[in-house]
Amino acid sequence: MAHTPISKTPVQSPSGHVVSQQKPLPVSPQVIKPSAPSGPVSAAATGKVAGRYMGAAFDTQDVIKFQRWLNIETGTGAGSPYEVIQPWSGWLRGDSVSTYHLKIQISYLNACTLYIESSTTPEGPWTTVLSYTEQTDVMAVISSEGGSAKFSSYVRWRISGNAPYQICFQLEAVPGASVASYIGSPRRL
Amino acid sequence: MGKRVVIENWMSLRGATGWTGVMQEVEDWVDTSDYNSAVVRIEVSSIAGCTLYLEGCDQSGGSFVTHKAIDAATSDGATVVTLLRQVPFGAAERLNTLMRWRVTGPGSPNAWSANFRITGVFK
Numbered sequence: 001m002a003h004t005p006i007s008k009t010p011v012q013s014p015s016g017h018v019v020s021q022q023k024p025l026p027v028s029p030q031v032i033k034p035s036a037p038s039g040p041v042s043a044a045a046t047g048k049v050a051g052r053y054m055g056a057a058f059d060t061q062d063v064i065k066f067q068r069w070l071n072i073e074t075g076t077g078a079g080s081p082y083e084v085i086q087p088w089s090g091w092l093r094g095d096s097v098s099t100y101h102l103k104i105q106i107s108y109l110n111a112c113t114l115y116i117e118s119s120t121t122p123e124g125p126w127t128t129v130l131s132y133t134e135q136t137d138v139m140a141v142i143s144s145e146g147g148s149a150k151f152s153s154y155v156r157w158r159i160s161g162n163a164p165y166q167i168c169f170q171l172e173a174v175p176g177a178s179v180a181s182y183i184g185s186p187r188r189l
Numbered sequence: 190m191g192k193r194v195v196i197e198n199w200m201s202l203r204g205a206t207g208w209t210g211v212m213q214e215v216e217d218w219v220d221t222s223d224y225n226s227a228v229v230r231i232e233v234s235s236i237a238g239c240t241l242y243l244e245g246c247d248q249s250g251g252s253f254v255t256h257k258a259i260d261a262a263t264s265d266g267a268t269v270v271t272l273l274r275q276v277p278f279g280a281a282e283r284l285n286t287l288m289r290w291r292v293t294g295p296g297s298p299n300a301w302s303a304n305f306r307i308t309g310v311f312k
Binding site for chain 1: 200201202203204205207208211300302
């Protein structure tokens with residue numbers, strides 16, 4: 001996004017993209033700018049955000065835009081396998097984080113699978129952490145410490161299917177402890 | 190010369206049945222409080238089964254008013270919306286403190302899609 005940098009003033013919880021005519025607006029700005037990562041996104045590099053939500057003070061890690069809204073529609077090449085893999089610069093780093101809360105929004109999915117996968121090295125091999133085959137709007141928890149959704153040093157998304165397929169999705173990641181809401185505020189011109 | 194801002198760069202969205210829409214991220218809503226006028230250009234390369242709204246709001250917790258609504262019937266490539274701070278309160282042409290976009294499907298059983306860009310010049 002080619003936006004003019006605007007200070008971040010956390011307060012309100014958009015928590016997703018549920019459409020509403022009315023939305024409470026920010027009230028108590030505090031400015032914390034995340035540093036811009038040049039490679040895989042480290043949780044430590046996103047900075048801290050403090051603010052208020054529903055009247056209560058909170059202090060939590062910033063939200064990582066794992067993938068902003070992305071719409072992929074392959075050509076009509078009949079039946080051939082086709083993969084799209086997230087560019088390296090957007091991968092999550094798992095070295096210093098034990099837990100990520102992922103907000104997974106898939107507004108459209110046809111004939112493909114969205115994988116969240118992880119590897120100890122950039123070259124792989126990659127292990128599937130989560131996978132989705134239909135539209136959804138969920139929060140999932142992945143951990144480096146075990147369980148069914150276990151990740152390691154690198155986390156990325158991949159889409160696989162037989163062309164033609166279509167998918168439109170967005171992924172957000174909150175490192176660390178449970179966070180119920182996304183905190184943001186309008187950018188100032 | 191005013192300040193030229195990309196309110197949303199080319200955005201491609203697609204929604205299936207049951208997905209009612211997508212709203213601009215809150216941190217990307219535009220705070221226009223330092224400006225008295227805006228000329229907003231909405232370019233729509235395709236839209237089907239949904240409506241793209243440009244909206245504004247003045248107060249915390251207040252209601253958003255629609256500056257412009259564009260759907261398949263009204264889409265004409267590019268639409269220009271001129272907004273001024275000094276017009277009667279409640280008028281759609283009034284430049285509100287906050288500006289955002291959202292796309293809503295019609296609640297029909299059909300999939301929807303929209304491809305658009307929104308830019309503005311603020312003075």
